[in-house]
Amino acid sequence: MSEVRVSIVGGSGYTGGELLRLLLFHPQVRIQQVTSERFVGKFTHKVHPNLRKATDLRFVQLAQLEPCDVLFLCLPHGRAMHLLPELQRKAERIIDLSADFRLNDPAQYAAWYGREHTHPEWLPQFVYGIPELHREAMRGARFISSAGCNATATILALFPLFKNDLVVVDRSVVEVKGGSSEGGNAPSEATHHPERSNVVRSYRPTQHRHTAEVEQELCIHGPVRVHLSATALDLVRGVLSTCHVFLKDDLDEKTIWKVYRETYADEPFIRIVKEKTGIYRYPEPKLLIGSNFCDIGFEKDARSRRLVVISAIDNLMKGAAGQAVQAFNLMHGFAETTALEFPGLHPV
Amino acid sequence: MSEVRVSIVGGSGYTGGELLRLLLFHPQVRIQQVTSERFVGKFTHKVHPNLRKATDLRFVQLAQLEPCDVLFLCLPHGRAMHLLPELQRKAERIIDLSADFRLNDPAQYAAWYGREHTHPEWLPQFVYGIPELHREAMRGARFISSAGCNATATILALFPLFKNDLVVVDRSVVEVKGGSSEGGNAPSEATHHPERSNVVRSYRPTQHRHTAEVEQELCIHGPVRVHLSATALDLVRGVLSTCHVFLKDDLDEKTIWKVYRETYADEPFIRIVKEKTGIYRYPEPKLLIGSNFCDIGFEKDARSRRLVVISAIDNLMKGAAGQAVQAFNLMHGFAETTALEFPGLHPV
């Protein structure tokens, strides 16, 4: 099988670094270029020091970008939509890891991102980047828009329930807890170590932008409302989404097991984690550091119709670069787990 | 003013250690005895090493307990109810820091703690230990039962809303996040450092026992239901309670401000924390380490009637020993803040 020539646009950030790491070990990929305006000419391992000895690639300018087979875009939100008309001439296929093409409805951009989408005509061409929901559309897709990390964890947690129309549609409360790598690599007072350490910071009690993606993907049987909050923890990697939903019928756990099994039985990157004993009875993000798994568990409240669904991911993997490579593999007909075999560590 | 003679029963745990620390610096207190069966004869600073040079007290056996003015009980849950008949002969006043006398209704013990209360006849004599709700009853009280840490944070967050009957009574979802000191000082696999570090552990998705206290204290205008979950974080001290409530009327934030101010304006240990800028816009438990404050903030969801109320405490202070000393001060007519002046640290 011939190699796919891949370039990464905006490769100096955390997501770009993870993509680079994964693709360097992908047997069907040759990395052609990695761009960074800030670090042009520098070794990529200067910025991503875990890649010392793994690559001698240097950053190039976007202006130097050459044609290739696939472009991964790891630009700050708002940049990809401006550049797409130009970039799509460089490569047959594009996987965008920003938020710029996640929402189907242009009106939602104004509502959640506070500005109009500059190129709404491209939105219908993008497949929303969660393979478990859009696998068939991804095979042969030209454009894929990678999903938000908190959105991925939440959507995968709740999809089987909403697909089967089991949930009261306006009562779901979701508490997402995440680490500091979600915020990218730009220092600020908020990320200064003495301030950011030990926090349980309510950084978005309401109006988290990923809400829009979650509601878009879950409105399978009509409009839904998800009440989402996000709290920042003293972690670098990891997302735990704790989803409180209220069931239409008072289902028992066995029935819920069945729902999840039916939806996810053949998924290579989803594990149902629900044990009666031991210290890892529910999904735990620390076990997923470096892995592409989304672990999902649940507990039914005996006193009410509340079901608590819990999901965990590595925000830079299943929440960003890993899921993008999974989509890439699907696009090209490669084994879906290629370059994504790392199972995570214990203890860590 | 003459000194109050105080003894601590079960003083080798974390709560007992904090009580000892606070009372050593209380100008109206003389600590008479501290009991521990395991460490009898040893210096208290051997177990509580922060108290080196602060005290030469040694642990004594419970059997050696002498009469005193006030007993603080820091026994494991289930022990105080057995010992109360005997202990109440040793001291005029008792402050119990276990769960044994928190619930007014004996039936709730069977429901939440899985066993019948052995001395339900004592329950009516205990004042529930949150001064902000029961200050008058505490003055001159003989028995006080200190509130649970997660319960304290949640009750103080929601009390003004439920007191004013502003909330839909069965829809509240509460996510409590806490540190490892909540679990006491007994090692186990679950608390082994390589396992417990970096966790975002769903340790009680449903059926958390503190739910009973929360519902008891908030059922001011009739029965309420609180859907509470608890997640364990990689912290030693600190609780953040994120409370999602749904308002009966679509109140604006100004009105909610007013409700909180009216309820808590004169409270020495409550601060409303809600800022538009900066990195500490909401309550943050790390700022409260060692302090007796409960910080409370909120954000109204512009899209719905959801109000997110956020509260933070130090679980060993306002959630245990600090609140017990606050109650002690009220009992005796001392200034309520005596020995509780420490404001917390920054950065930490």
Add this chain to the structure above:
Amino acid sequence: MSEVRVSIVGGSGYTGGELLRLLLFHPQVRIQQVTSERFVGKFTHKVHPNLRKATDLRFVQLAQLEPCDVLFLCLPHGRAMHLLPELQRKAERIIDLSADFRLNDPAQYAAWYGREHTHPEWLPQFVYGIPELHREAMRGARFISSAGCNATATILALFPLFKNDLVVVDRSVVEVKGGSSEGGNAPSEATHHPERSNVVRSYRPTQHRHTAEVEQELCIHGPVRVHLSATALDLVRGVLSTCHVFLKDDLDEKTIWKVYRETYADEPFIRIVKEKTGIYRYPEPKLLIGSNFCDIGFEKDARSRRLVVISAIDNLMKGAAGQAVQAFNLMHGFAETTALEFPGLHPV
């Protein structure tokens, strides 16, 4: 006793914030002004959020500084030396917390700080700020220069040995380990949470500036050489100095005990920590968070003449603001422990 009027110049940093916290609770102090050019007009508790409800002081400009009794200078290194001629007209006494007046020999500034001292004529007027070494000189001193945090921990660890001339003078190796608050409150890539978390960062393997202070204070019986390295850990507060010295004679631990006891027996802020059992057998910085103690322990190597001396402090307390208040108390004849009674927490 009448109040001492105190102002803090440069009060928006971590050291200034700690000073403000300590002095607010000092019974003989009235804080007159706190300056900050950046935050002028803002509440001090906006920058130091632990002081909410503790003070309503607002920052003023340095240009607005009024005469007072004592000035604490918390300026960046290099600023105080320029301002001293002017500032010494504003107050009878000055305690400087920067490095600008620590070294007696102006030549050392050029050697270690890479620039000439602009006002070497003031150096002889400053007392080096470790009370355990310079207590008598402090009583009635006009100018005190607070010691560096790593220097304080190391000097206090080694002073009894060098005072008694027990150590081979050129073989000492010192490994200082510290937290992120040492670096101040300015964000940078190096302090960005995803980068700074989990580090064991060799930030100064050689040429640490505090070496100059250490050698200055230990050259009691002639020149000494201390080989010091500093490693940055994933802590906010705390310094542990591990000092490997080689004894001239093969002394046993009992003799060494005696040396330390003789030197420090009456010191209110020094504790010798050396236990045969338990989990806190040696000094542990986490037990000192918020306290002014310096804990010191040691272990003699049975195979050689190496003696490992270990000391721990809170870098913002005994390493900065706490030690400055201790010096202030001595200057004014107050009880040395005033406002410094907080013993530290356990667990934390």
Add this chain to the structure above:
Amino acid sequence: MSEVRVSIVGGSGYTGGELLRLLLFHPQVRIQQVTSERFVGKFTHKVHPNLRKATDLRFVQLAQLEPCDVLFLCLPHGRAMHLLPELQRKAERIIDLSADFRLNDPAQYAAWYGREHTHPEWLPQFVYGIPELHREAMRGARFISSAGCNATATILALFPLFKNDLVVVDRSVVEVKGGSSEGGNAPSEATHHPERSNVVRSYRPTQHRHTAEVEQELCIHGPVRVHLSATALDLVRGVLSTCHVFLKDDLDEKTIWKVYRETYADEPFIRIVKEKTGIYRYPEPKLLIGSNFCDIGFEKDARSRRLVVISAIDNLMKGAAGQAVQAFNLMHGFAETTALEFPGLHPV
């Protein structure tokens, strides 16, 4: 190439879990059995939850061990020496990860481990398990004894210097800093999260057992003495060894570079890390989590002949399971990096 049948004896600990993880993804290996007396019959992924979905192997008893090609022994120290006579009949080759066969001189066992070696006759048959020092002996070796984690980091840091006889032999001071996974998976008060968090714990100021290995491997030109201390940090994985050596001649950094390059230029798992700029100028264990690299850097003290050499590893990888697999690869003539390609993560 036919598969190598491998069994792991004592596979429920952290080292056994890492070995299992690595070998599951080794293309030339079939894992035949994993023993654990405590967990016999349970899924290995119950104990090593990162391996959910990666394997359905269950633990068996040691008594059920069948013949295989290679045995990895992950038993507690002191067990392997008793079992070796029996176990060597089960497999042609054995790699022991305990300390039981590390020291060539039986007398050193009594001196450092406090007991006589029960089978000293086997010691000469074992190759000490650092490939960079004993690669040739490993090819075709029957028995390999894996090196201690702190010893590995220290030996690799200092080997080029001692090999070239550049160091004053009795003055080296080594400060090893490590995480909690070094201590294994048995809970205790010392590892209880509230106590173990945030520590900078002087757990072995002198007499660390790995000293014996370090001195054994470095005494190339005659006896050497290494003054080693170990400090436990609030990390799970990672070792940083900071080695202060004193050069016989006042070499410059360029010469030292050359020494390291000559020794390690072709080593697949050693990287010289020494940069003038950036935030990862020296080896950093967090970048090595999950990887088999040993990063080494140094800084020459301009004031003296001190050279500070710094090395970092993941104690469970290059310090245990990873190095054992590297040795296994050498034994069998596989590419040395097989199953060890994971480069580590950033950020983490």
